[in-house]
Amino acid sequence: MTPLIDASELADVLTASRPPRVLDVRWKLGGPPGQPEYERGHIPGAVYVDLDTELAGHVEPTDGRHPLPPIADFQAAARRWGLDDGDAVVVYDDVSGLSAARAWWLLRHAGFPDVRVLDGGLAAWSTAGGALETGSNIPSPGSARLTYGSLPTLDADAAAELAAHGVLLDARAAERFRGEVEPVDPKAGHIPGAVSAPAGDNLDADGRMLPVSVLAERFAALGLTPDAPIGVYCGSGVTAAHEALALEVAGFAPALYPGSWSAWSNDPARPVATGA
Numbered sequence: 285m286t287p288l289i290d291a292s293e294l295a296d297v298l299t300a301s302r303p304p305r306v307l308d309v310r311w312k313l314g315g316p317p318g319q320p321e322y323e324r325g326h327i328p329g330a331v332y333v334d335l336d337t338e339l340a341g342h343v344e345p346t347d348g349r350h351p352l353p354p355i356a357d358f359q360a361a362a363r364r365w366g367l368d369d370g371d372a373v374v375v376y377d378d379v380s381g382l383s384a385a386r387a388w389w390l391l392r393h394a395g396f397p398d399v400r401v402l403d404g405g406l407a408a409w410s411t412a413g414g415a416l417e418t419g420s421n422i423p424s425p426g427s428a429r430l431t432y433g434s435l436p437t438l439d440a441d442a443a444a445e446l447a448a449h450g451v452l453l454d455a456r457a458a459e460r461f462r463g464e465v466e467p468v469d470p471k472a473g474h475i476p477g478a479v480s481a482p483a484g485d486n487l488d489a490d491g492r493m494l495p496v497s498v499l500a501e502r503f504a505a506l507g508l509t510p511d512a513p514i515g516v517y518c519g520s521g522v523t524a525a526h527e528a529l530a531l532e533v534a535g536f537a538p539a540l541y542p543g544s545w546s547a548w549s550n551d552p553a554r555p556v557a558t559g560a
Contacts, residue, residue: 285398285400286400286533287388287399287400287401287529287532287533288400288401288402288403288493288529288533289374289400289401289402289403290402290403290404290408291402291403291404291408291409291411291412291414292412294306294327294374294402294409294414295412295414297372297374298328298329302372303329304371304372304373304374304398304400305331305365305366305367305371305372305373305374306327306329306330306331306373306374306375306376307330307331307332307333307365307373307374307375307376307384307387308322308326308327308330308331308332308333308376308377309333309335309339309375309376309377309383309384309386309387310322310332310377310378310379310383310406311334311335311336311377311379311383311522312379312383313468313519317334318332318334318335318377319332319334321378322420323418323419323420324418325416325417325418326406326416326417326418327376327406327409327414327416327417328415328416328417329417329421330376330421331365331366331421331422331423332420332421333361333365333375333387335350335383335386335387335522336350338353338358338361338364339353339358339361339386339387339390340352340353340520341353341354341357345546345547345550346543346547346550346551347543347547348520348521348542348543348544348546348547348550349468349469349519349520349546350386350520350521350522350542350546351521351542351543351547352390352393352432352521352542353390355394355430355431355432358390358394358430359394359428359429359430362391362394362426362428362430363425363426363427363428364423364425364426365423365426366423366424366425366426367396367426367428368426368427368428369427369428369429371396371398371426371428372398372399372400373391373396373398373399373400374399374400374401374402375387375388375391375399375400375401375402376401376402376405376406376409377405377406378405378406378407379405379491380404380405380407380487380491380492381401381402381403381404381405381491381493381526381529382483382484382522382523382526383522384401384402384405385401385522385525385526385528385529386521386522386525386526387399388400388401388525388529389435389525389528389529389540390525392434392435393432393433393434393435393437394430394431394432394434395429395430395431395433395434396428396430397434401529403492403493404490404491404492405491407490407491408490408491408492435528435539435540436537436538436539436540437539437540437541437542438515438517438539438540438541438542439541439543440541440543440547440548440551440554442515442539442541443475443515443517443541443548444475444476444477444554446513446514446515446539447475447476447477447478447515448476448477449513450512450513450514450515451479451506451507451508451512451513451514451515452475452477452478452479452514452515452516452517452541453478453479453480453481453506453514453515453516453517453527453531453538454474454475454478454479454480454481454516454517454518454545455481455482455483455516455517455518455523455524455526455527456474456480456482456483456518456519456523456545457482457484458480458482458560460472460519460545461473461474461478461480461482462474462480462558462559462560463556463557463558463559468519468520468546469519469545469546469549469550470549470550471549471556472556472558473549473556473557473558474545474556474557474558475517475545475548475554475557476555476556476557477557478517478557479506479507480560481503481506481516481527483518483523483524483526483527483530485502486499486502486526486527486530493529493530493533494530496533496534496535499530499533499534500534500535502534503531503534503536508531508536510535510536513539514531514536514537514538514539515538515539515540515541516528516531516538516539516540516541517540517541517543517544517545517548518544518545519544519545519546520544520545520546521540521541521542521543521544521546524540524541524544525540528540
């Protein structure tokens with residue numbers, strides 16, 4: 285099953301006898317909050333998901349800015365969204381999937397096999413003539429039972445090992461990778477041995493994922509082979525999920541470093557590389 289769904293297919297499946305659960309994951313680094321935008325207009329039936337409070341934990345800086353939420357907290361959130369075991373789920377945002385992919389990855393990691401990202405996000409839905417509704421949807425509580433472990437993850441040591449002996453992709457903007465700017469985290473640069481692969485380069489001018497063949501060529505040019513171990517990280521683990529989405533579309537199975545650069549750069553023992 286492809287991890288993407290286009291707007292016309294979503295419109296069709298929403299009329300099925302058991303439609304997918306739709307989650308609105310609008311979020312931007314530094315704000316503003318996504319819920320007011322959700323309430324002004326969202327895909328009919330969609331439930332709002334708060335990335336900062338429901339898709340991330342809050343512990344020590346050395347765990348990163350968006351560490352994985354404790355499984356009990358994430359299960360409670362999924363139940364608030366009305367999710368039951370076996371539900372199909374579609375997630376979307378208004379930034380081409382760059383934040384919705386976090387919900388996609390977390391739900392997959394927690395045992396939900398049928399989760400897809402709306403390709404092109406809310407803009408694609410509106411361009412296709414999709415209707416919007418206002419206000420908030422509060423579903424009946426679900427009964428989903430979640431357990432982490434369905435997708436591979438990396439800790440800092442494993443990320444360092446992969447950068448040295450496999451392929452570790454850095455999904456941040458190239459200037460952050462090179463260490464020219466660092467707007468959020470305590471140090472500028474990247475994990476030594478990592479390869480710059482900005483997640484935005486996986487999208488076309490309309491914010492949709494590039495064709496499979498183009499993605500495959502891009503990742504091959506970055507050194508990926510079908511049998512090579514692959515990892516991905518970003519600033520705090522959010523954009524890395526979108527890179528993981530693109531990699532899966534292209535036929536790869538990456539491991540994700542949830543702590544990412546925000547965790548790595550908060551550890552004074554970790555080396556930092558700069559430049560291209």
